[in-house]
Structure formats: C-alpha cells, structure tokens
Amino acid sequence: MKSLIKFFSSVRLAIVLLIIITIASIVGTLIPQHRSPAEYLDQYGQLANLLIRFEFTTLYHSWWFLGLLILFSLNILVCTLTRLSPKLRRVFRPSLDFEKKSLLVLKVNKRIKKNKNLDQSHDELKKELTSRHYRIKEKKRDNQVFFSARKRMLGLFGSDLVHLGLLIILLGGIISGVGGFGTILQISKGQILPVPRADFDLRLDKFETEYYPSGAVKDWKSTLTVIEEGKQVLTRIIEVNHPLSYKGYVFYQSSFGWDWKNPTLEIWANKNSDPGFVKKIELKIGEKARLNDDGFEISALHFVPDFVITENNQIATRSLEPNNPAAFIEGWQGEEKIFSGWIFAKFPDVDRIHSSRETDLKLELKGFKGNQYSGIQMSKDPGVNFIWLGCSILMIGLFVAFYWPAKEIKVILEESQGRTELIAGGLAPKNKEAFASEFNSLMTTLGRSK
Amino acid sequence: MTESILFLITFILYILAALFYFGFLFSKKEGTAKTGLSIASVGFIIHTLALILRTFESGHAPFTNMYESLSFLAWSSVFAYVFVEIKYKVRKAGAYLMLIVVAVMAIASSPLMPKEATPLVPALQSYWLWLHVSVTLFGEAFFAVAFITSIMYLVADSREKEGKARKSGLTSERLDSISYRCVAVGFPLFTLGGIVFGMVWAYKAWGSYWSWDPKETWSLITWFVFALYLHTRIVMGWKGRRSAFVAIIGFLAAMFTYFGVNYLITGLHSYV
Numbered sequence: 032m033k034s035l036i037k038f039f040s041s042v043r044l045a046i047v048l049l050i051i052i053t054i055a056s057i058v059g060t061l062i063p064q065h066r067s068p069a070e071y072l073d074q075y076g077q078l079a080n081l082l083i084r085f086e087f088t089t090l091y092h093s094w095w096f097l098g099l100l101i102l103f104s105l106n107i108l109v110c111t112l113t114r115l116s117p118k119l120r121r122v123f124r125p126s127l128d129f130e131k132k133s134l135l136v137l138k139v140n141k142r143i144k145k146n147k148n149l150d151q152s153h154d155e156l157k158k159e160l161t162s163r164h165y166r167i168k169e170k171k172r173d174n175q176v177f178f179s180a181r182k183r184m185l186g187l188f189g190s191d192l193v194h195l196g197l198l199i200i201l202l203g204g205i206i207s208g209v210g211g212f213g214t215i216l217q218i219s220k221g222q223i224l225p226v227p228r229a230d231f232d233l234r235l236d237k238f239e240t241e242y243y244p245s246g247a248v249k250d251w252k253s254t255l256t257v258i259e260e261g262k263q264v265l266t267r268i269i270e271v272n273h274p275l276s277y278k279g280y281v282f283y284q285s286s287f288g289w290d291w292k293n294p295t296l297e298i299w300a301n302k303n304s305d306p307g308f309v310k311k312i313e314l315k316i317g318e319k320a321r322l323n324d325d326g327f328e329i330s331a332l333h334f335v336p337d338f339v340i341t342e343n344n345q346i347a348t349r350s351l352e353p354n355n356p357a358a359f360i361e362g363w364q365g366e367e368k369i370f371s372g373w374i375f376a377k378f379p380d381v382d383r384i385h386s387s388r389e390t391d392l393k394l395e396l397k398g399f400k401g402n403q404y405s406g407i408q409m410s411k412d413p414g415v416n417f418i419w420l421g422c423s424i425l426m427i428g429l430f431v432a433f434y435w436p437a438k439e440i441k442v443i444l445e446e447s448q449g450r451t452e453l454i455a456g457g458l459a460p461k462n463k464e465a466f467a468s469e470f471n472s473l474m475t476t477l478g479r480s481k
Numbered sequence: 482m483t484e485s486i487l488f489l490i491t492f493i494l495y496i497l498a499a500l501f502y503f504g505f506l507f508s509k510k511e512g513t514a515k516t517g518l519s520i521a522s523v524g525f526i527i528h529t530l531a532l533i534l535r536t537f538e539s540g541h542a543p544f545t546n547m548y549e550s551l552s553f554l555a556w557s558s559v560f561a562y563v564f565v566e567i568k569y570k571v572r573k574a575g576a577y578l579m580l581i582v583v584a585v586m587a588i589a590s591s592p593l594m595p596k597e598a599t600p601l602v603p604a605l606q607s608y609w610l611w612l613h614v615s616v617t618l619f620g621e622a623f624f625a626v627a628f629i630t631s632i633m634y635l636v637a638d639s640r641e642k643e644g645k646a647r648k649s650g651l652t653s654e655r656l657d658s659i660s661y662r663c664v665a666v667g668f669p670l671f672t673l674g675g676i677v678f679g680m681v682w683a684y685k686a687w688g689s690y691w692s693w694d695p696k697e698t699w700s701l702i703t704w705f706v707f708a709l710y711l712h713t714r715i716v717m718g719w720k721g722r723r724s725a726f727v728a729i730i731g732f733l734a735a736m737f738t739y740f741g742v743n744y745l746i747t748g749l750h751s752y753v
Contacts, residue, residue: 042716046709053705060695060742091693204691213688243600250603271603272686283688284603408688418690422677429669460715461665464658 039109048103055099059090092208104201111194118191122184127170127177134441134456139467141474143453149176149446152453156442159476163469165440178442186461189432196425203417213410216282219290219402223258226409229280231259236266238405240287251284253405269407279411286406289351294334296358297398298374302391311397319363322392326365333359334399338375346373358396362386436462440470453477484538485596487531488552492586494524495559499579506576514572518563521579525559532556539598544614545605548596551589554618554739555582561622561663569659573651577629609682616674617700621735623667624707628732630660631725638721657721660728661714668707671735675700699738706731 038044062082063070071079071088086093134140145152153176160167165180218224218235225232237254250270257264257277267275274283295315300322302308312320312329319330335348338357349355353376361371372384376396384394442455455474459466501517532553535543544550562578565571588594637653679700684690691697710727713719719727 042712046712046717049705049709049712053702053709056698056702056705059693060698064693091698207690245600247600248603249600250606272607272609274685274688281688283686285688410688412689415684415690418680422680426669426673426677429672433665433669464662 036109036113039106040113041106042110045103045106045110048099048106052096052099052103055090055096058087062087062090064091065089100201100204104198107194107198111191115191118187122187125168125179125181127168127179129177129441129443131443131445131454134443134454137441137456137458138463139470140454140456141470141478143455143474143478145451145453145477145480147451147480148449149174149444149451152444152446152451155480156444156453156477159473160440163473165438174446176444178440178444180440180442182438183435184437184439186431186435186437189428189430189435189461192428192431193425194428196421196423196428199417199421199424201421203414203421205414206417207412207414210413211411213408213412215285216407216409217288217404218253218407219404222404226280228411229278231257231264231278233282233407234258235405238287238403240403251287251405253284253407255282255407279413281410281412283408283410284405285408288404288406289336289353290402290404291334291336291348291351292402294399294401296331296334296396298329298331298358298360299395299397300329301393301395303393304391322362327369328363329394330361330363331358332361336399336401338373353399353401356396356399358399360394362390362392362394432461436460436466438462438466438469440473484531484534487527487534488590491524491528491531492583492590494520494527495555495579495583495586498524499576499583502572502576502579505572511572514575517575517579518566521559521575522563525556525563528552528556528559535598541598541601541605542611542614544618545601545610546595546599548589548594549598550614550618551585551594553615554621555585555589557615557618557622558582558585558625561619561626561667565623565626565659565663569655569662571630571651571656571659574626574629574633577633578626581625581629604686607682607686609678609685613674613678613682616670616678618674620667620669620671620674621732621739623663623670624728624732624735627660627663627667627728630656630663631728634660634725635722638725653721657724660725664707664710664728664731668711671707672704676704696738696742699734699742703731703734703738706734 063074066088068079068083071082075082082088086095090096135142147155156178157167157169160178160180163182165182168179170177212228214227216224216226216233218233220235220238223232223234234256235253236256237252239252241249241252243249252268252270254266254268255275256266257275265277269275269282269284271284274281276282293315295313298312298314300310300312310322312322314320314329314331316331316334319328321328333346334356335346336356337349337352337354339347339349339355341347346359356376357373359371359373362369367387369388369390370384370386372382374382374384374394374396376399379395382394436459439458440455441457442453445452445454455470457466457470498517498521501513501520505511505514505517532543535549539545544553558578559582562575562582566575633651634653634656637651637656641653679697680690683692683697706727710724710731713727714724
C-alpha cells in the first residue's frame with residue numbers, strides 16, 4: 032500500500048502520463064475515428080486489423096485510453112492529497128522556528144545591519160510590512176524576534192482547486208459515458224413521437240426555416256409540445272443554440288430533412304404542335320389524372336429527389352436533398368399504355384420516356400412538394416452538472432493560482448551591542464519576478480533608515 | 482468600405498512599427514524602439530475602430546471567417562505585446578512580434594481570403610461566439626509573446642554561453658522569466674475561452690459538451706502541453722532551454738489547432 036501511494040504521488044509519473052495521453056490524443060486525430068472496417072481496410076491494408084483490435088479506431092472510448100485517464104486521475108488525487116497537509120500546516124500554523132541559514136538560502140534574501148535597537152527596528156519593520164498589506168506573526172526569544180509576514184496565502188491552494196476541478200470533470204465524463212444517452216429524432220409536422228427511454232411524448236406543431244435575403248439558411252425553428260399521459264405539458268419553440276430541457280432530457284434543433292414518401296407533383300403538359308397549349312396537373316404518387324376529354328390519362332408512379340443511375344443500372348436517389356428531382360410517369364389511353372419513363376425538374380429538355388407510338392405531348396415536372404421533417408438531437412446526460420461544477424472550480428483555481436499569488440517573507444531581527452541585524456528571506460512560488468522587486472523595494476526602504 | 486481603409490492604414494502602421502523595431506535592433510537607441518511602440522499603439526487603436534466598424538457593418542462578431550479571425554488574432558497579439566512591453570520593457574521582442582503580426586495581416590489581406598461578411602450559419606448565432614473566440618484568441622496572443630521570448634531566450638542563451646553577449650539588459654534569464662509570465666497570463670485565459678466556454682457552447686449547440694472532434698482534441702493537446710510546461714517548471718524546477726522548447730511546442734500546437742485542423746483534418750468544428 033505504502034509503495035503504491037509512493038508510486039502515485041510522483042510528479043514524474045504525472046508528466047509521463049500526460050505525455051502518453053497527449054501522444055494518444057494526437058494519434059486519435061490522425062486516424063479517422065468510428066468508420067466502417069471496410070474503410071480502414073481500404074486505407075491501411077494489413078494494418079487495419081491491428082488498429083481495430085487495439086481500438087485505435089475508437090481510441091477515445093477504448094479501454095486502454097480510459098485506463099490511462101483513470102491512472103492519471105489516481106495520480107492527480109494522490110499527488111494533491113500528499114502535498115495538501117504540509118501546505119495546510121504552512122498556511123494555518125506558520126512555524127516561527129527558523130534559522131538564519133534557512134533564510135539565506137531562499138531565492139531572495141538580504142542582510143542589513145542597522146544602528147537601531149531591537150524595539151525601534153521591530154516597530155519600523157512591522158510598519159513597513161503592514162503598509163504593504165502583509166499579515167504578521169511574530170515571536171520574541173532572548174535578543175531575537177522572528178517574523179513571518181504573508182499575504183494572499185489562499186493562492187497556494189489554487190493548484191489544488193485546479194486538480195479537484197479536473198477530477199470532478201473526469202468523474203462527470205465517466206458518468207456521462209456510462210449513463211448518458213443520445214439520438215437523433217426525425218419528426219414531421221403533426222407527428223407524435225414517444226421519446227426513447229422516457230415516459231413522455233413529443234409532438235411537432237410547426238417547423239419553419241428562416242432564410243437570409245441571399246437565400247442562405249438563417250435558422251430552423253421547431254415548435255414542440257411535450258405530452259405526458261395524454262396531457263399537453265408545455266409548448267416551446269426551439270432553434271439552433273436554444274434547446275428545450277425537460278426532466279433531464281434536452282432537445283436540440285440539429286437539422287432538417289425531407290420526407291419524400293408521399294409528395295405532391297405538379298406536371299405541365301405541352302403540345303409540340305401548339306406552343307400556346309398548357310395544361311397543369313397536380314397529382315400524388317399512385318394517382319391518375321385526366322389530361323383531356325378524349326380519355327388520355329397520366330399517372331405518377333415514383334419520385335426521387337436526387338436522381339442517379341447506379342453502376343448496375345438501377346435508379347436510385349443519391350440523397351434526400353432535392354438536387355435532381357425526377358418523377359416516373361405513365362400515359363394511358365383507356366387500357367393501353369402509350370408511354371412511360373422519367374422526367375426531370377431541372378432538365379426539362381431531357382427525358383427517358385419510351386413511347387409505344389408517337390405523341391404530340393411534352394410533359395414537364397414543374398413542382399414537387401414533400402414534407403419537411405425536423406431533425407432533433409435528443410440527449411440525456413447525467414454527468415453534465417459535474418462537468419460545470421468541475422469547470423467552475425478549475426477556473427477559480429487557475430485564476431487564484433496565477434492572478435492571486437501567495438507571498439511570504441520571513442525575517443529575523445537580532446540585537447547585539449545596541450545594533451540590530453536584519454536577516455530576511457522571501458518565498459513566492461508563482462510570481463518570482465514581481466515578488467523579487469517588491470522584496471527589494473522593501474529592503475531598500477529598511478536599509479535607508481540606518 | 483471604410484472598414485477596409487482602416488484595415489489598410491492599420492497594416493501600414495504595423496509595417497512601420499516593425500521597421501522601427503528592426504531599426505532598434507541595429508541602432509540600439511531606446512528612442513527608436515519607443516517610436517515603434519507608439520506607432521504600434523496608434524495602429525492598435527485604428528485596428529480597434531476597424532473591428533468595431535466591421536461588427537456594425539456585418540451585424541455579428543468580427544471573427545467568423547478566416548479574414549476576420551486573422552485580423553482579430555493580429556489585434557489581440559499587438560494588445561498582448563503592448564501590455565508586456567509596458568510592463569517588462571522587452572523592446573527587442575517587438576521586432577519579431579510585429580513581424581509575425583505583419584505576416585498575419587498580410588495573409589488576412591491576401592486575395593485568397595474572402596473578405597465579404599457573410600450571414601452567420603445557424604450554429605454560430607450565439608453570444609458564446611463572442612466569449613469563446615475572443616477569450617481564446619487573447620490567451621493565444623499571450624502564448625505568441627511567450628513563443629517569441631522563448632526563441633529569443635534560446636538565441637540569447639547560446640550567445641551568452643559563447644561569451645558574445647553582455648550580461649546586462651535583456652538577459653536570457655529575464656527572457657526566461659518573461660516567457661513564463663506570459664504563459665501564466667495566457668493559460669487561464671486559454672482554459673476559460675478555449676476549453677470551458679467551448680464546452681458550454683458545444684453543449685448548447687450540439688447537445689454534447691465534448692465529442693472528441695479534432696479541433697476540440699487539439700485544443701486539449703495544446704492545454705496538455707502548457708500544463709506540462711507549468712508542472713515541469715513549477716514542480717520539477719525546469720528552466721531555460723527545456724522550458725523554452727516546451728513553450729515553443731505549445732504555441733505551435735495552438736496554431737495547429739487554429740489553422741492546421743481546418744485544412745488538414747475535417748470535423749464538426751468547420752467554421753474557422
């Protein structure tokens with residue numbers, strides 16, 4: 032046990048672990064994370080199996096990375112605790128039993144001989160230190176007075192607060208990792224969706240996209256209603272950067288998309304022989320619409336938002352974005368199919384229509400309306416409060432450590448034959464240069480009044 | 482339009498300041514360096530006006546694309562330098578720092594950088610943009626000064642060892658201590674702006690405070706390097722050469738987080 036504590040109390044270990052964790056983190060940004068095995072095989076060949084086996088492909092969630100973080104946490108904990116009690120003693124029970132020698136080895140130190148007696152020197156020193164906002168403890172012994180003058184001593188605990196904050200953050204991270212859960216919900220207008228792992232439902236009342244005059248997206252807004260046991264509990268508009276929080280579940284506006292299952296198409300029929308003729312038809316997939324009085328009908332069978340022909344000659348959609356919308360239509364005269372094929376919204380002059388006989392018709396896909404759905408990132412993260420607590424403590428610690436540096440001056444006044452010798456030494460672990468100049472100016476003042 | 486004129490005037494003033502500082506390296510006359518400082522300060526004030534104008538013209542924070550954020554980095558670096566110069570009188574460092582500032586301004590004004598203010602994508606419309614970016618860049622500006630003084634330390638140290646340099650004025654020991662002071666100012670700022678504010682914003686916008694996105698990871702790596710710097714120095718008593726090397730690596734990591742990640746690795750954080 033003792034040797035284990037000794038092992039973990041080493042700063043050298045902390046440095047080594049920090050270097051290893053840093054290198055591992057770098058490696059994780061060089062190897063793409065969370066891809067499919069095929070992609071790794073493609074990129075790394077033989078090496079891929081090894082990378083996957085040792086979890087380099089999910090590095091930050093791997094057992095060995097977690098292990099490093101746990102070792103590091105233990106290291107921080109033991110390092111902080113073993114250094115805490117001497118520090119507490121130093122701050123709250125300052126020792127006045129020091130010797131001349133120990134003062135003269137401090138980084139800043141000074142010896143001054145004064146033609147004053149002990150009491151005069153004592154009062155003068157006390158006045159100077161107090162005017163510089165030092166708090167003083169003193170002890171008299173024979174012909175000597177021992178001074179301990181200190182200020183901003185809480186600054187010494189800055190680093191401990193930083194370490195405490197870090198530990199709480201790491202704890203919060205583990206809690207998030209174990210108990211956290213998130214997914215993307217796709218919800219269309221009017222739809223009621225049960226929230227996974229929760230006892231309430233969510234309804235999308237309204238979804239709108241706001242645009243800048245240039246046409247770029249400004250914002251997405253979803254009006255959400257929480258429904259619990261059949262009752263509407265609350266309605267809130269969420270937008271990017273303004274999530275809805277309910278019972279520890281948080282809902283973020285993250286994206287939007289198109290639902291192309293049942294779009295409404297607008298098709299214009301023109302006649303080659305009569306440029307003035309145009310007939311506008313609106314129809315849904317599977318519907319038939321009459322074109323004119325002689326019984327000619329057209330129907331729409333399929334719609335794809337982003338038409339593409341795959342390698343094996345299949346029609347597919349490249350994405351759900353309406354980049355190249357196309358509709359598969361058929362033309363019927365009674366029971367006889369006259370033509371069938373694809374027409375394209377963006378390429379009205381191109382078509383892939385096979386006709387059984389010549390027609391005078393030209394069909395154009397003029398409009399298409401799908402349902403927009405809202406993409407809502409849902410997450411439940413029980414660790415997040417630990418994270419904010421840890422971050423706050425960490426920041427307080429950092430600012431205390433660097434902007435509120437502790438300063439300590441120890442002085443021995445020694446009288447012999449009516450003269451006093453002043454021996455002083457100073458300590459400031461964080462702010463040596465500024466402290467040295469403060470110390471020197473104090474010593475100059477004291478030295479002047481011999 | 483006025484913003485670009487002010488930017489140009491700033492650019493010219495920074496070049497002049499750099500020239501005066503370089504003049505000081507040769508003339509060794511205090512006055513030359515002081516003129517450099519005055520010109521840089523005037524440039525800084527005009528630059529501030531340019532940034533304020535930009536904010537009013539575009540209606541959003543002046544660091545949402547590469548041009549804007551480079552300009553802001555130059556501005557915060559000049560601020561950090563003027564601060565350090567007034568406090569520690571590190572005159573010589575001005576030459577190198579202003580050189581870097583001029584280079585950053587030159588990249589910002591190159592025709593490859595689109596300069597028109599574009600409307601913000603939804604994810605960037607948040608006051609966290611102000612907090613996250615400005616505090617981070619201020620921290621990095623102090624790292625930049627630490628970087629310069631660390632390099633100057635390495636040069637001064639080897640010259641002193643060869644007995645070429647006089648052991649007075651800006652000694653290697655003083656440079657070492659100044660570069661530590663800069664890290665000590667920059668580190669809390671970088672932690673607050675880069676890591677903590679970044680986490681808060683990520684949680685508000687993406688629903689997760691940490692996603693191991695390359696930019697997040699690299700800012701953590703930068704943080705680790707400076708944590709190493711502080712621990713090796715304060716606890717293990719490293720000084721001088723070794724410390725200077727760590728500070729240099731730290732600044733390079735910060736710059737890689739800032740630029741490199743955008744161009745070399747793709748991720749969530751693909752704005753600037």
